[in-house]
Amino acid sequence: MNVPRPVRIASGQGFWGDDPEAPVRQVEGGPIDYLMLDYLAEVTMSIMQKQRSRDPAAGYARDFVPLMERIFPTCVEGGVRVVTNAGGVNPVGCAEALVEAGRRAGVAGRAKVGLVTGDDLMGRLDELLAAGHELANMETGEPLSTIREAVQSANAYIGAAPIVKALGLGADVVVTGRSTDTALTYGPLIHEFGWRAEDHDLIAAGVVAGHINECGAQCTGGNCLIDWWEIPELATVGFPIVEVNPDGTFIVTKHPGSGGRVTRASVTEQIVYEMGDPKTYITPDVIADFASIHLEDLGDDRVRVHGVKGSARTDFLKVSIAYAAGWKATGTLTYSWPDAAAKAQTAAHILKTRLDRLGHRFDEIRVELVGWDSTHGPLVGEPPADLPEVQLRVGVRSGDRAAVERFTREIAPLVLTGPPSVTGFAGGRPRAQEIMAYWPALLRREAVEAHLQVEVREV
Amino acid sequence: MTRVQLVHLAHARSGDKGDTANVGLIAYDSAHFDLLREQVTPEAVKAHFGAMVSGPVERFELPNLGALNFLLHGALGGGGTMSLMNDAQGKVFSTALLRMEVDVADDIAAAVAGRGRVPAGWSPKDGGTS
Numbered sequence: 099m100n101v102p103r104p105v106r107i108a109s110g111q112g113f114w115g116d117d118p119e120a121p122v123r124q125v126e127g128g129p130i131d132y133l134m135l136d137y138l139a140e141v142t143m144s145i146m147q148k149q150r151s152r153d154p155a156a157g158y159a160r161d162f163v164p165l166m167e168r169i170f171p172t173c174v175e176g177g178v179r180v181v182t183n184a185g186g187v188n189p190v191g192c193a194e195a196l197v198e199a200g201r202r203a204g205v206a207g208r209a210k211v212g213l214v215t216g217d218d219l220m221g222r223l224d225e226l227l228a229a230g231h232e233l234a235n236m237e238t239g240e241p242l243s244t245i246r247e248a249v250q251s252a253n254a255y256i257g258a259a260p261i262v263k264a265l266g267l268g269a270d271v272v273v274t275g276r277s278t279d280t281a282l283t284y285g286p287l288i289h290e291f292g293w294r295a296e297d298h299d300l301i302a303a304g305v306v307a308g309h310i311n312e313c314g315a316q317c318t319g320g321n322c323l324i325d326w327w328e329i330p331e332l333a334t335v336g337f338p339i340v341e342v343n344p345d346g347t348f349i350v351t352k353h354p355g356s357g358g359r360v361t362r363a364s365v366t367e368q369i370v371y372e373m374g375d376p377k378t379y380i381t382p383d384v385i386a387d388f389a390s391i392h393l394e395d396l397g398d399d400r401v402r403v404h405g406v407k408g409s410a411r412t413d414f415l416k417v418s419i420a421y422a423a424g425w426k427a428t429g430t431l432t433y434s435w436p437d438a439a440a441k442a443q444t445a446a447h448i449l450k451t452r453l454d455r456l457g458h459r460f461d462e463i464r465v466e467l468v469g470w471d472s473t474h475g476p477l478v479g480e481p482p483a484d485l486p487e488v489q490l491r492v493g494v495r496s497g498d499r500a501a502v503e504r505f506t507r508e509i510a511p512l513v514l515t516g517p518p519s520v521t522g523f524a525g526g527r528p529r530a531q532e533i534m535a536y537w538p539a540l541l542r543r544e545a546v547e548a549h550l551q552v553e554v555r556e557v
Numbered sequence: 558m559t560r561v562q563l564v565h566l567a568h569a570r571s572g573d574k575g576d577t578a579n580v581g582l583i584a585y586d587s588a589h590f591d592l593l594r595e596q597v598t599p600e601a602v603k604a605h606f607g608a609m610v611s612g613p614v615e616r617f618e619l620p621n622l623g624a625l626n627f628l629l630h631g632a633l634g635g636g637g638t639m640s641l642m643n644d645a646q647g648k649v650f651s652t653a654l655l656r657m658e659v660d661v662a663d664d665i666a667a668a669v670a671g672r673g674r675v676p677a678g679w680s681p682k683d684g685g686t687s
Contacts, residue, residue, distance in 0.1 A: 324585075327676070327679055363583065367570040370581020370583065373626045393622065475608075476609065495639070
């Protein structure tokens with residue numbers, strides 16, 4: 099009997115800034131076939147765009163290059179292929195740096211880098227608008243023309259096709275820009291199993307596997323609420339591995355001996371994370387029905403997933419646009435017992451009065467008491483007089499940079515000119531930050547797909 | 558009947574999409590899913606959050622997983638980098654929902670008392686380093 103063994107896809111990064119040792123533990127901790135590294139979130143592209151505007155060589159997840167220099171030989175020798183959206187807004191620069199890293203790591207002549215481009219719409223925006231693509235805000239319906247001048251980055255969420263093509267061309271590492279997070283997992287599955295576009299249930303199962311993988315340890319015990327106090331060894335938490343069969347059923351697990359815990363409950367918490375309508379989880383390649391998911395706890399950190407249904411993809415791709423939308427800053431001070439909250443609230447009132455007298459106008463001034471209401475708001479009622487301490491947190495937002503800059507200079511004076519028992523200003527003046535707002539839109543898929551390119555470079 | 562906080566009946570996780578927070582509420586015991594479905598309605602959740610949620614509340618069901626998913630529109634002060642909130646990405650709207658109270662039979666209330674909270678006598682030194 100020739101029973102095909104499952105394909106093992108390990109998650110090594112849930113966002114840009116996740117545990118830098120996790121991908122190393124994934125490739126060294128036991129056998130895997132693919133390592134997927136998700137570096138992008140809604141706001142990441144605009145941050146990368148800003149970095150690239152200061153340095154044309156930047157604009158991708160820079161941590162990825164030294165990481166690969168470290169694990170490249172192990173991956174090549176162990177047959178582990180890497181799929182990542184680390185390319186951000188500069189996948190070409192990322193791939194070039196990766197080739198250099200591969201040579202330094204001693205895999206020259208033994209590895210290929212696949213490069214996917216064409217998701218970046220920044221240079222094509224006016225052409226798209228002129229051709230009648232409105233790129234209206236999905237939430238408000240406003241046309242893009244209202245913020246066109248402020249746009250900083252624009253990228254289409256692309257699907258699995260270019261990843262599948264790169265793997266078919268023999269790429270050992272595939273670098274993309276704004277690939278959909280889940281495609282980093284289901285792309286390799288389509289490549290391995292030859293799933294066709296009309297195999298909706300199979301691709302939907304791959305999407306579920308991708309959703310479980312894409313936030314790293316959030317499905318293996320990290321940020322897990324259920325019985326959190328007895329989750330073992332989070333210091334060495336194992337990141338997830340999905341072991342997927344050609345029929346789309348799969349097991350969620352982690353390397354033996356690693357920390358954390360994989361249970362039906364830990365996987366369910368990740369399934370509902372950032373969920374909209376579970377019956378219509380839209381991706382570029384299929385609409386997955388998350389209400390159809392069945393989970394079976396097999397014990398020993400193994401959870402079986404089956405029963406996933408899917409339906410045909412839509413004619414549109416989602417586009418992520420970031421635009422400059424003014425300035426903000428946040429300042430904090432700490433007040434102690436007695437009457438800590440009353441002191442903090444009085445300080446906030448004085449601050450607002452001073453800003454008002456200076457003639458500065460803000461779109462919003464938000465006052466929160468960290469240690470009392472900054473997370474559960476009015477649900478917690480009025481603070482008790484005996485609260486031992488509280489941190490005053492004041493945030494402001496304005497289209498006027500000067501107003502926000504002035505705010506940053508009004509926090510420290512409160513130490514000597516406001517209510518008593520105040521401390522905690524060691525961090526210095528708050529910093530004014532430019533706001534990069536998020537503008538989600540839809541675009542007909544053919545306007546993007548004709549521009550997608552895949553190339554493979556030798557290390 | 559006894560009023561019981563959801564923290565004893567369910568666990569939860571929340572996240573963001575723009576200015577909308579989502580909260581997935583998961584029954585500890587699938588036998589309690591129906592009572593959650595009957596009482597934790599979109600209207601009840603909207604009333605629970607009050608001024609914290611400016612827009613409508615939508616609810617979706619995942620019965621296979623014993624879970625309800627809520628979308629709280631207009632909950633994040635503009636969302637993303639626009640928001641001035643400490644919890645700008647809605648990460649702990651999950652536990653804010655778990656403060657809500659529902660009516661349960663006295664025997665259920667007795668059975669779930671203490672569930673969802675750190676056990677008496679437990680110390681952070683015991684946590685996960687065994």
